[in-house]
Structure formats: C-alpha cells, structure tokens
Amino acid sequence: MLIMAVAIRNTIGSHCLKNSGSLLWAVSSKRVRSDFSQEPIGPKVVTQVPGPESLQLLTQLDQIQNTDAVAFFADYDKSCGNYIVDADGNVMLDMFTQMASIPVGYNHPKLKEVMSKKENWTTFVNRPALGVSPPGDWTELLNGQLLSVAPLGMKQVQTMACGSCTIENGLKAMFIAHERRRRGGAPPTPEEMSSCMCNLPPGSADITILSFTGASHGWTLGAQAASHASWQQKLDLRSMKWPVVDFPCLKYPLEEHERENRLEEGRSLSEVADKIERYKKDGRPVAGCCVEPVQSAGGDNHASPWFFQQLQQICKENGVALLMDEIQTGCGSTGKFWAHEYFHLPEPPDIVAFGKKMMTGGFYYREEMRPQEPFRIFNTWVGDPSKIVLLRAVLSTIRDEHLLDLVSDTGGHLLKGLRELELKYPFYASNARGLGTLCSLDFPNTSERDQMIIGLRNRGVNTGPGGERSLRLRPSLTFTKGHADIFLEILESTIQNNCNL
CATH class of the missing domain: 3.90.1150.10 (Aspartate Aminotransferase, domain 1)
Known part of the structure; x- marks a missing residue:
C-alpha cells in the first residue's frame, strides 16, 4: 500500500x-x-x-x-x-x-x-456515544452537512466510523428490511427472538447478499464475504456462501466498444437474474446486492449506465435491495458528487455507502431500509461529530x-x-x-x-x-x-x- x-x-x-x-x-x-x-x-x-x-x-x-x-x-x-x-x-x-x-x-x-476555533474544542475532546447521548447540535450537523449533499431523493442517514463498518451495517439494514417484509411488518415472534440467540433459524435467517467478482467492500467479516478483489481480504476467514456474479469485463474506451460491451453486460445481468432465482428456489433468498460504481481495488473496472439501470430493475422486480458502494467514488472524485449520478437511475438506490473523502463513514438509505427497533444498527460511537465538523470545511472548500x-x-x-x-x-x-x-x-x-x-x-x-x-x-x-x-x-x-x- x-x-x-x-x-x-x-x-x-x-x-x-x-x-x-x-x-x-x-x-x-x-x-x-x-x-x-x-x-x-x-x-x-x-x-x-x-x-x-x-x-x-x-x-x-x-x-x-x-x-x-x-x-x-x-x-x-x-x-x-x-x-x-x-x-x-x-x-x-x-x-x-x-x-x-x-x-x-x-x-x-x-x-x-476548524482545529483552532475554541467553539470546536469540546467536539474533538469528547466523543459521545451517538446512539444514546448525541450532542444537542447533532441534528443540525447532519442536516447542514451530510443531508445537504445526500443523493437526490434520499433523506435518511446513518453515520459510522469507517468504510468497512459502513458496509457491514448496510448489509444488516438490508437483511432487517427483508425479514420485516417477510413478516408483513409484524414484530418478530418469540421463537425468532429465542432461536437467534443460538444462531439458529427462524431467527437467524438463511438469507444472502449478491456481489460481483472484482468487488472490494471492506475488511470485516460480512464486507469481506461480498469482496472478491484480493485473497488477503478472505484467506483463513469463515465466509458466507453467498452468490457471486461475474462483473462485466469490458473494452475501453467504453464509447468505442458499445456493441460488444452491451453483450458482455447482458451476460452478466442474465447471471444476476439467474442467481437470484436459483437462491430463492434453494430457500436462501437474496436480500441485497452490493456494487461499486467503479470497482476500485479490483482494478478500476467500469460498466455503462445501461448496466446499472438494468441491475436496479432486476433487483426491484425480485425484492432485492441495491447498495451502491460510493466509499471510494463519492465526494467528487469523478467530477460529480456521487458517481452513480452518471447512471441516470430512475430512482435512488436503496442504500448509498460513503467514507474516505467524506471524512466519516456512513450510509444514506430509503425510508423502507430504516430499522423499526432500537439497537439494530448500533455500536458505541456510530460515528464521530468531530468528523462532521471537518466535513463542513471540506464541503465549503468544494463549493x-x-x-x-x-x-x-x-x-x-x-x-x-x-x-x-x-x-x-x-x-x-x-x-x-x-x-x-x-x-x-x-x-x-x-x-x-x-x-x-x-x-x-x-x-x-x-x-x-x-x-x-x-x-x-x-x-x-x-x-x-x-x-x-x-x-x-x-x-x-x-x-x-x-x-x-
């Protein structure tokens, strides 16, 4: 590195x-x-x-x-x-x-x-447990900074400490939303609550995440299960048997090879639909799909807007949440604030993960991805207000x-x-x-x-x-x-x- x-x-x-x-x-x-x-x-x-x-x-x-x-x-x-x-x-x-x-x-x-201003000192000195005791200006900070640059149509946000834990909790959000839909919005049953304590069904559901070859979503256990860019991320670790699809292998420049690239993208999309159907029949339904706008650690692999539009449509038709991993591509590196803006998606992704240049980890999500009970998307800090104060200076500089x-x-x-x-x-x-x-x-x-x-x-x-x-x-x-x-x-x-x- x-x-x-x-x-x-x-x-x-x-x-x-x-x-x-x-x-x-x-x-x-x-x-x-x-x-x-x-x-x-x-x-x-x-x-x-x-x-x-x-x-x-x-x-x-x-x-x-x-x-x-x-x-x-x-x-x-x-x-x-x-x-x-x-x-x-x-x-x-x-x-x-x-x-x-x-x-x-x-x-x-x-x-x-930012560091020299006395009014910011307590933000850096005291790191609150945001899930239970956020500071009084926390909502103002989120609205003024993170939500001011939210992808169009997204009004919910959850901060995290880093990119890997962002993906980890984004996966959890997709799992939780999937099971809530399966229950028809009803609360979990006593059997589900007791069985999950022993890592057994029905509380520990056998549901899956679809990801792509070449993907790199992080270094924690769930994130590495959806990553396929380097053996260092995965070797010797217990990993989930989740569906993996070939990311389209395209010719560059994309605009000079549209015909053959469209065939390759179509092949990949067919595999997506096939894997979703196959895992559903096997009783291991796909709850979510993770994808990067540009596969970064995996070799800067690109795909066309059509590919992402069709991927979103396949996911929507099958009740699969779409997580757009913008941890490396977000915050302006591509010339747009979010790289998926290039794709002209008919509606927002279900989750957009951010990190790196955003100074903090976290994810935006649609209303249906919001947990209904406390302590579902949770850890001690779930972010850091001082990073949002720094982000304010970054966004001001960008503008x-x-x-x-x-x-x-x-x-x-x-x-x-x-x-x-x-x-x-x-x-x-x-x-x-x-x-x-x-x-x-x-x-x-x-x-x-x-x-x-x-x-x-x-x-x-x-x-x-x-x-x-x-x-x-x-x-x-x-x-x-x-x-x-x-x-x-x-x-x-x-x-x-x-x-x-």
Whole structure:
C-alpha cells in the first residue's frame, strides 16, 4: 500500500443551491484559490524510497506489529497540498492520497482553522456515544452537512466510523428490511427472538447478499464475504456462501466498444437474474446486492449506465435491495458528487455507502431500509461529530473553489495524457480509463505494474495498485492540470526506463 498527497492551486469552484434536500453544484463566475503558499513547486527525491529513516522506523514498528504493507513513513507536518513528504525528506506528488481519502490536500488552511476555533474544542475532546447521548447540535450537523449533499431523493442517514463498518451495517439494514417484509411488518415472534440467540433459524435467517467478482467492500467479516478483489481480504476467514456474479469485463474506451460491451453486460445481468432465482428456489433468498460504481481495488473496472439501470430493475422486480458502494467514488472524485449520478437511475438506490473523502463513514438509505427497533444498527460511537465538523470545511472548500468543475477539467486533461501514452507505448501501457480524476492505466502484468509503482515513487510520485495489473490514480480534489503534467512527464520517463528505451 502506498501513501500520497494532493495540492490546491489554481482551483475553480462551485456554489450550491438547495433543492429538495440535495445540493446542485452550479458554475459561478467567482474563482477562489486556497492559500497553499508552502506547497512545493514539484517533487524532490533525496534518497531511495523508503530511505534510511523510514527503514529504521520500520524496524522499530516491526517489533510490535506486522509492517509488510508499509511503503514509507510520512512527515505530515511538512506535507502540504498535493505533496506528501516522507521521513527522509523526499517530496512526492501524491496521486494516491491515503488510499483515496484526502479530500482537499494536506494541511488545508480551512481544516486547520476548524482545529483552532475554541467553539470546536469540546467536539474533538469528547466523543459521545451517538446512539444514546448525541450532542444537542447533532441534528443540525447532519442536516447542514451530510443531508445537504445526500443523493437526490434520499433523506435518511446513518453515520459510522469507517468504510468497512459502513458496509457491514448496510448489509444488516438490508437483511432487517427483508425479514420485516417477510413478516408483513409484524414484530418478530418469540421463537425468532429465542432461536437467534443460538444462531439458529427462524431467527437467524438463511438469507444472502449478491456481489460481483472484482468487488472490494471492506475488511470485516460480512464486507469481506461480498469482496472478491484480493485473497488477503478472505484467506483463513469463515465466509458466507453467498452468490457471486461475474462483473462485466469490458473494452475501453467504453464509447468505442458499445456493441460488444452491451453483450458482455447482458451476460452478466442474465447471471444476476439467474442467481437470484436459483437462491430463492434453494430457500436462501437474496436480500441485497452490493456494487461499486467503479470497482476500485479490483482494478478500476467500469460498466455503462445501461448496466446499472438494468441491475436496479432486476433487483426491484425480485425484492432485492441495491447498495451502491460510493466509499471510494463519492465526494467528487469523478467530477460529480456521487458517481452513480452518471447512471441516470430512475430512482435512488436503496442504500448509498460513503467514507474516505467524506471524512466519516456512513450510509444514506430509503425510508423502507430504516430499522423499526432500537439497537439494530448500533455500536458505541456510530460515528464521530468531530468528523462532521471537518466535513463542513471540506464541503465549503468544494463549493467556494468550484472543485467539481476542477476535477472534471483536470480529469479530462489527465485521461487525454494517459491515452496519448498508451498510443505511444502500446506494448506496455493499455486501457486508459477514468471518470474525473479517478483514473487508471494497465500494464502487462502484476510484476511490471509493481515495478512502475516503485519507479514512480523513486522519481517523486506516489501511486497505488488496483487489481492484478492496474495503476490506480486517486489525487485530491484540488489536483490541477499543472500537477497532471508533472505526473505525466514522470510517468513517461519511468515507462522509458522500465522498457530500456
């Protein structure tokens, strides 16, 4: 796993308009720029990465925990904007941003200001058990921030601590709603309440979740059962025997291969319908379907709006709840606040999961997904108000600096550059694809991809892997064309070096 950062220079912006509980991000003539006067003008590499200081720290940490995933140690005090600085003083353009979780760059002034305001101190010092003793301004925070950017038509929200527990509880919400419908809205029977205490039916229902090959929904037991991107998520763990469907394997660019892609998507959708029917006949009905708008850890696999529209229709016809996992794609990375906006779905998904750039985990849900009893979707904290206070600063920055416009503009420039490189080096780079700055490029195999990541890092660019052979790019929302040009130049030189050109 690699660590990265992103800058905030020459940003455009957008202001917002209230409309039925959601925000419309409209173009404004006003242009604002974050004050990142300390952001480096470019990468600076003074040692190999990891360098001697990182290696010494790694040795120390390895005495108390597994460190096999650590790439380098960071100096977060010195990191700024789009650049991360490591413990050895290497300055890297961050194209991975803490696994896609830094929204507006390192040490953003607006986020630092949040920490300096005395009225916010108690929010950070005291972490309430939100399910039983929320603070007095909790409803105001949820309405003013999370619900202000809710997907159109969604008016319910539940916060969580992280992405994995978000998915875990989203699965629970789908199970609970499915069984409530089965009971016709009646309360659970005494037999159901007693049998569930021994993990037995009818209280512990044998219901299932449908997911796709290449999916990555998290690292807890339920989330990993619906994940199929890496063996590290699943090996040695007790997993549920839930239905798995092949995610469509498409050709890129999608718009140039519509006919053959439609056939492949149709094949996948037929498998969805078949699995739902088969599991129903076997007495193990499908309660929910999990899908990412873009399969991220699984290799940045895309599908067409038609695919998602048809998937939603199949789910609706069969009483299957649809969970759209926007933990990595949400909060503007694709140029729209939610990636599923590209799909023009006739109605909202049943659940939309969020995390990473949103500063907090959680999910939006339709009314029918709302639990009817206490302690059903619950843990000690179920989120953290301090993260919503930080999110307020993030959303303000997105609006004031027109960052969705910037992401769209920069993303087009970045993707154009990637496609030019794959035309120039067709034997080595392929399948340039992306929405906004959520982009990816393929290399011949895992080894070549991993060597590309190492080579880029030692030239001052931090990136990350996706799937078996994809280079995954996840800059912050403040990533500009200037940053993209720096990256593309270093990417080409690394390709030439790896190919001995």
